[in-house]
Amino acid sequence: MTEEKKYRIEKDSLGEINVPADMLYGAQTQRAVENFPISGYLPDRAFIWSIAVIKLAAARVNLSLGLLLPPIAEAIQDASKEIMEGKWDKHFVVDPFQAGAGTSHHMNINEVTASRANQILEENQIQGKVHPNDHVNMAQSTNDVIPTAIRLGCLWRLNDLDEALLSAANAFTRKSVEFDNVIKSGRTHLQDAVPVRLGQEFSAYASAIQRDRNRILEASEDLGRLGIGGTAAGTGLNAHPDFASRMVSEMANITGFSLELSENLFESMQSMADFTAFSGALRTCAVTFTKIANDLRLLSSGPASGLDEIHLPAVQPGSSIMPGKVNPVMAEMLNMVMIQVCAMDTAVALASGAGQLELNVMMPSIAYNLFEMMKIMTSGINAFTNRCVDGISANPERCRFWLERNTILVTALNPIIGYQAGAKLAQEARRQDVSILAVAEQQIKNGQLSRLDGTPVTLEEIKTALQSVDAMTRGGLMAS
Incomplete structure (x- = not known):
């Protein structure tokens, strides 16, 4: 018993x-x-x-x-x-x-x-x-304590999230340097596009994360504006006239946060806009990581029947029935985390708009979702960085394989033969399943290929243009 x-x-x-x-x-x-x-x-x-x-x-x-x-x-x-x-x-x-x-x-x-x-x-x-x-x-009321607590709690979690974002951005920056010499096919609309460097793709991920980090930090600045001392409805009922200002100073001393007293205690009881804006910044970051995780899954797809341009670390077996199968589990985990963050942002937005008159009674929902968003984002990003991004390796051979079959390399010939002639070259190369150079050589021999001004083009000019892939991929970055 x-x-x-x-x-x-x-x-x-x-x-x-x-x-x-x-x-x-x-x-x-x-x-x-x-x-x-x-x-x-x-x-x-x-x-x-x-x-x-x-x-x-x-x-x-x-x-x-x-x-x-x-x-x-x-x-x-x-x-x-x-x-x-x-x-x-x-x-x-x-x-x-x-x-x-x-x-x-x-x-x-x-x-x-x-x-x-x-x-x-x-x-x-x-x-x-x-x-x-x-x-x-x-000298307190639920009306002023709870919104103040949500603000302080978000600021308390902020440093851990910020460190996770900085770590992820730095990891992608390191990979961008490591992969700088790997030239590959770019893709738009999931179709072959002009050549890029694998390092450039990864530098874009680093920059996107850093910009989202800045957005979150900027949105967090308004969280330090406190309505404590407003007691019921913002009137300050039952509180000493000096209570509010002293409370802000005392809490700043305790926490080390940059805090200030709200200029309108009634607004701080009624409006949840600061939480909505902060949540929105978290959602934007979640969208960025969703895109990055999906990219890594595509780039590592296969390996035999996919792109296989990068290799993600193998952290666990991927199938209960297929021996040897390894899945991009860390990227999949991150997708699920960020989808959950987006859902919670929707809950924050709906709850923030559900207040009536002097109070928003949905604050427990706002608190739960904001704290949970920050917690799972921090843990998810750290796990993704440590167990995936840090261990990514390039597959230069596979990148070269796809690049050599990319008929969009003909874009490099536009200044010489023009767009229309280049399009015909690409179509014929795809039809014959041969390289652009091979088709160009055929057409030059047959007298079918000329410069924009109508004069004959030489095979050496075509070769030189097609071999300038390295120079083609050097643009786009203001600083290396």
Whole structure:
């Protein structure tokens, strides 16, 4: 038989409720657990950490304003620091899909902080009792705490994501240098196009990632604009006149982030536009990585019946039935991650537009999706970089094989024989399945090929133009 679970009785404004005896949270959290058994997901670490930062700062500010007794304020501070460190994570249990605005998650933090603060007082034999609403939540409201916490949580995750993006961009840059001498067929519309360097393709990936990185950093700047101190609806009700400005300064000291007080606390309660813009920057980056992953899958396709111009690292067997098959699993994983990011961006956009009047009650959904987007992007990009990009090798022989059969090399002859004559050369080369040079030699012997001015062209001119592939691929980069 399993041991019977022990409970204690807690009370709130709705009456009594049984709460697990070993948990620090109280009645309001327990009601949320019972009301919202939705996904089984738990609050993101960033969300727990960020609200704990707010509680730590509030205890310090309210103490400095003479609104909290020192023992109470110090116990709240100690409890908040422990929560920031992750010591009590198992006590944060409210499903992300919960009551609107995030009141349930907010009270989970308030109750755990108060319970732990009371333990600290008892351990130190100090008189006093910490209340989750009256003390931990002093001068605060869910209306201003939750959007502030989302901003802080995103900034907390930002450095890890930024490092992942920088690492990926640098990895592609290294490969662009390594592959600079590999000349291959370019392709547009999935059809043969003018020659390019494999290194140039990879330099484009590096540049695209770096530009997306810059977009994300630029969008993140607005996340440092906080509406804390607006309490309910932005009015600042029950908060000291200096509370808001002191809170911003205190949280900047705690986190090291560049923070400022919103110029309009009402706007900061109502508008989720900063989150929508930041999410959009993440989505744009996800689209870039989706394109890159798909390119790598195409370039490595086959090997016998595909392009096979690059080789991706073999990290696991690719089939349960076909021996020796190896799949581009890291690129496939990245595609799935980035598709999920795009879906979550849609959820953020819809939730951001679903606010009414003085409050957006969909903030728990915005928080969940933003934190999850950043987390899976960071992990996915790191795994892709370390287990795929770093180990990519070129297949110069296969690149040369396709290039030699690329009739679009005739483009190099445009200045000599013109577009129309070049098109006929390419068509005839494809029909006979021979090289452009072979067809040009035939036509010159038959007197069928001439310069734009009508004078006969020589085979040496054709050879020289077709052999200038190296020079043809040198453009397009402003800096090497």
